[in-house]
Amino acid sequence: MTATAAQTRPRKRSGNGTARPADADEIGLDALVGHAGYAVRRFQIWIFQDFIRTLGDVDIRPTQYSVLTVIGANPGLSQMAVAKRLGIERARLVHLLDSLEQRKYVKRVKSKADRRSHALHLTSQGETALAKFKRLAAEHERHVEDRIGKENREQLLRILAGFT
Amino acid sequence: MTATAAQTRPRKRSGNGTARPADADEIGLDALVGHAGYAVRRFQIWIFQDFIRTLGDVDIRPTQYSVLTVIGANPGLSQMAVAKRLGIERARLVHLLDSLEQRKYVKRVKSKADRRSHALHLTSQGETALAKFKRLAAEHERHVEDRIGKENREQLLRILAGFT
DNA sequence: GAAGATTGTTGTTGACGACAACAATTGCAG
DNA sequence: CTGCAATTGTTGTCGTCAACAACAATCTTC
Structure with missing residues (x-):
């Protein structure tokens, strides 16, 4: 069988208690x-594992990467704006930024316009680091292509474009 | 360029600290x-939320549904076999089955062939319940179609068939 | 100026994956 | 057959992540 199984066959039905252990590969x-x-x-589990492994040396996880990318592309955003854009809760973003700030990739600048909020910026160290992360992320993306095919990956991005 | 964006355009660059709050909808x-x-x-977050909401009345989450479905289609499986097939850790499956057994959907039968393992079966109550869950799951699937289109959904399934 | 909303923060809860340890049982080497 | 390694279910811990609730500081609105 190729991959498009979808065979609606009740399969062998072991019937009695445990005829044989069932090879886990043949379970319908x-x-x-x-x-x-x-x-x-x-698929999402697989793709995240590959991302984490590919960016393992620099110890950056997908969520951290998305935060750095958004801040890098839109310096000065508030935490609220970043959280909303990425679909992260602002409570969760606090810890993410704590970690990224500790690693000197990001700095929280007290905003003068609204003294409640912080303007988020990459440090210069964060910018050069992000450049490296992007190269590794591109490598990861190549792994995706290898796994599902170049055309399928593009098709996927097109289908799911509305969710980004 | 199609979807392989990678356009390295810094976007508007608010430049100064916080020119304007940025509408979250226009953040690059x-x-x-x-x-x-x-x-x-x-997409996975969206689709799970819809699944949970659609099966909210019967209080069944995606993982529980997958366990019930596999047991229903392959009665007599061991916990190890189910865990392997679904990519769940057997430690995690223990709690899932505890819950499902408490709700009288599943029963663990002591296997005679291998007294270490349990043969998993749906109760008759579990079978009728699963039938209802499947109807609700089909409704959820229709929501997916409404969101991304019938053809796109099928395309998606085709692309990701290798991961099921 | 007072009331209500927003922002960042802290904390709790629950689902989930990864690991480690354990008893009971099976399988295998010798 | 005997003893040792492997397997199965179980319990427990740890870390990630989403969802909430509460709070102080600050802004907005009337």
Whole structure:
């Protein structure tokens, strides 16, 4: 079988208690195949693992990368704005920024316009680091291409463009 | 250029500290657009939220649904086999089954062939319940179609079939 | 100026993945 | 057959992440 299983066959039905251990490779997923959510979840786990592994040397996780990227592209944003844009809760962003600030990639500048908020900026160290992260992220993206194909990856990005 | 953005345009660069609050809708993601992992993560969050909401009345989450489906399609499986097939750790499956067994959807039958393992089965109550869950899951799947389009959903399933 | 909203912060809860340890049981080497 | 390694289910801990709630400081609005 290729990959497009989707065979709605009740499969062998071990029937009695435990005829044989079942090889885990031959277990039918039945209705699960055909659910977009399941496929997407499994793919997302794989893709994140590859990202984490590829950026393992620099110890940057996907969420951290997204925060750095957004700040790098839009210096001076408030935490609220970054959180909203990335779909992160502002409570969660606090810890993320604590870590990134500790590592000297980001600095929180007290905003003069609104003294409640912080203007977020990359440090110069953060900018050069981000450049390196982007190179590694591009390498990761190549792994995705190797796994699902160049055209499929582009198709995927097109289909899901509305969620970014 | 198609989707492989990678446009290295610093965007408007608010420059000074905080020229204006930035509407969160006009914040550039820059390099983030073009990363499959980011789009997939956002989509996966959306799709899970819809699943949880659609199956909210019956209080079934995606992982629980996947476990019930696999057991329903392959009665008599061991916990190890289910865990391997779904990519769940067996330690985690213990709690999932505790919950599902408490709700009388699943029963653990002591296997005679291998007295270490349990043969997993749906109760009759579990079977009728699963039938209802599947109807609700189909409704959820229709929401996905409404969101990304019928053809795109099928394309997506085709692309990601290798991960199920 | 007072009331209500917003921003950053702290804390709690619950789902989830990764690991480590353990008892009971099985399988295998010798 | 015996003893040792491997497997299965279980318990526990740790770290990540989303969802909330509460709070002080500050802004906005009337």
